[in-house]
Amino acid sequence: MTLALGTIADDYTGASDLANTLAKNGLRTVQTVGIPADDLPLGEVDAVVVSLKIRSVPAAEAVEKARAADRWLRARGAGHVMYKICSTFDSTDEGNIGPVLDALSADAGAAAVLVTPAFPETGRTVYQGHLFVGAVPLNESPLKDHPLNPMHDANLVRVLGRQSVSRVGLVPQALVARGADAIRARLAELAADGIGGVIADAVNEADLVALGAAALDSRVSVGASGLGLGLARGLVATGRVLRVDATASVMAGVGGLSACLAGSCSKATLEQIARAEDAMPVLRLSAEALVSGPAEAEDALEWAAARIESGPVLIASSASPAEVARLQALHGREAAGHAIEQGLATIAEGLVKRGVRRLVVAGGETSGAVVDRLGIPAFALGPEIAAGVPVLRAIGGAHGDLLMALKSGNFGGVDFFTDALGLMSK
Numbered sequence: 325m326t327l328a329l330g331t332i333a334d335d336y337t338g339a340s341d342l343a344n345t346l347a348k349n350g351l352r353t354v355q356t357v358g359i360p361a362d363d364l365p366l367g368e369v370d371a372v373v374v375s376l377k378i379r380s381v382p383a384a385e386a387v388e389k390a391r392a393a394d395r396w397l398r399a400r401g402a403g404h405v406m407y408k409i410c411s412t413f414d415s416t417d418e419g420n421i422g423p424v425l426d427a428l429s430a431d432a433g434a435a436a437v438l439v440t441p442a443f444p445e446t447g448r449t450v451y452q453g454h455l456f457v458g459a460v461p462l463n464e465s466p467l468k469d470h471p472l473n474p475m476h477d478a479n480l481v482r483v484l485g486r487q488s489v490s491r492v493g494l495v496p497q498a499l500v501a502r503g504a505d506a507i508r509a510r511l512a513e514l515a516a517d518g519i520g521g522v523i524a525d526a527v528n529e530a531d532l533v534a535l536g537a538a539a540l541d542s543r544v545s546v547g548a549s550g551l552g553l554g555l556a557r558g559l560v561a562t563g564r565v566l567r568v569d570a571t572a573s574v575m576a577g578v579g580g581l582s583a584c585l586a587g588s589c590s591k592a593t594l595e596q597i598a599r600a601e602d603a604m605p606v607l608r609l610s611a612e613a614l615v616s617g618p619a620e621a622e623d624a625l626e627w628a629a630a631r632i633e634s635g636p637v638l639i640a641s642s643a644s645p646a647e648v649a650r651l652q653a654l655h656g657r658e659a660a661g662h663a664i665e666q667g668l669a670t671i672a673e674g675l676v677k678r679g680v681r682r683l684v685v686a687g688g689e690t691s692g693a694v695v696d697r698l699g700i701p702a703f704a705l706g707p708e709i710a711a712g713v714p715v716l717r718a719i720g721g722a723h724g725d726l727l728m729a730l731k732s733g734n735f736g737g738v739d740f741f742t743d744a745l746g747l748m749s750k
């Protein structure tokens with residue numbers, strides 16, 4: 325296997341989002357969960373997305389894991405490695421975007437590394453260095469209430485500047501619109517000036533294509549799925565990759581029962597759960613009970629066992645920002661989040677033991693906990709359910725054929741859960 329592109333994602337849903345974009349744009353892509361064992365059959369692929377769970381861990385741990393993944397990818401031929409972050413720049417003043425960028429850049433001997441979370445297809449655009457979510461700046465969007473990393477500043481030059489050891493620059497949209505050569509020239513000037521990370525504006529696909537072409541000249545970039553689109557288009561346009569659609573064959577022959585789990589408390593997920601109540605039985609867990617001990621997860625499994633033979637069910641811990649804040653005040657942000665993730669992972673494991681073979685999970689941290697508990701080492705890419713969310717098929721692992729969808733909190737339309745199960749049943 326000689327990779328045309330290596331990527332490292334800071335969470336598992338983000339990884340499947342990026343893998344979806346790369347596959348849609350013609351790259352044979354596989355998503356691995358951590359660094360895979362040497363004997364895992366990944367096949368001939370153009371791109372590997374190594375999923376890590378390092379968005380909300382201490383910065384030193386994030387750096388160590390990202391560097392190890394980077395070494396693994398480079399040893400398989402990847403000349404360019406993109407670090408996949410959230411399109412809403414989820415991070416804190418301690419990191420982890422800045423520290424990982426600094427480390428990967430130093431290891432690769434790179435300078436003036438392009439950074440853009442823009443993903444216009446899902447309403448994330450960057451203009452004059454400010455991130456917009458739909459029509460509002462990041463700090464006025466629902467991300468201001470995120471359970472783990474509330475975002476209170478839309479100025480990404482400032483946000484990254486607080487996290488990175490080096491100074492941060494900007495490539496404004498007027499320059500991006502002039503194309504890849506203009507971007508390259510600007511990056512060279514910024515590098516000469518000692519700039520480390522460079523926030524790049526992008527408001528549409530043409531901007532992403534220009535940024536991707538320029539980024540391929542460097543050994544490192546940092547971004548969300550939009551930059552992935554640019555890199556994939558650049559690799560195909562220059563003939564380094566032959567465009568292929570390998571996603572259709574991934575779906576064949578998975579039977580079994582279906583279920584959905586939600587630990588995401590994002591606005592989009594809350595609306596999707598409310599809508600799912602019209603289509604399937606929905607169990608709303610008591611987050612307080614889930615934090616207090618194993619009984620809530622055991623009861624949830626009994627509830628599900630009585631229903632899943634007749635059709636899909638949805639089990640959710642998700643709650644409004646006020647309820648989340650109340651629980652966090654009682655138990656601490658990280659302890660509450662971790663306990664709930666583990667409770668949902670226990671439920672996922674129990675569901676799979678009871679014959680579930682099509683499993684939809686909402687929430688990045690939640691998906692990470694579930695995938696780890698199920699011990700899935702990698703995924704092949706199936707078709708897209710909604711922007712940023714593909715069907716995945718497990719490669720290896722103890723559970724045999726298993727289709728999954730890992731939904732980032734804010735992604736998907738209001739009918740997401742029924743859309744996902746509908747596509748996974750075809």
Ligand SMILES: Nc1ncnc2c1ncn2[C@@H]1O[C@H](COP(=O)(O)OP(=O)(O)OP(=O)(O)O)[C@@H](O)[C@H]1O
Nearest residue numbers: 588590611641643661664665687688689690732733
């Ligand atoms: N009722 C609740 N009260 C407090 N915290 C909760 C509750 N339900 C879930 N959580 C926690 O909130 C966090 C939600 O994060 P998660 O990454 O799963 O979803 P998200 O942030 O919406 O998704 P993404 O990161 O993909 O945007 C998890 O740590 C989860 O355990």
Ligand SMILES: O=C(O)[C@@H](O)C(=O)CO
Nearest residue numbers: 338341410411548688732
């Ligand atoms: O980029 C995004 O918004 C998503 O892929 C994600 O990372 C959310 O967890």
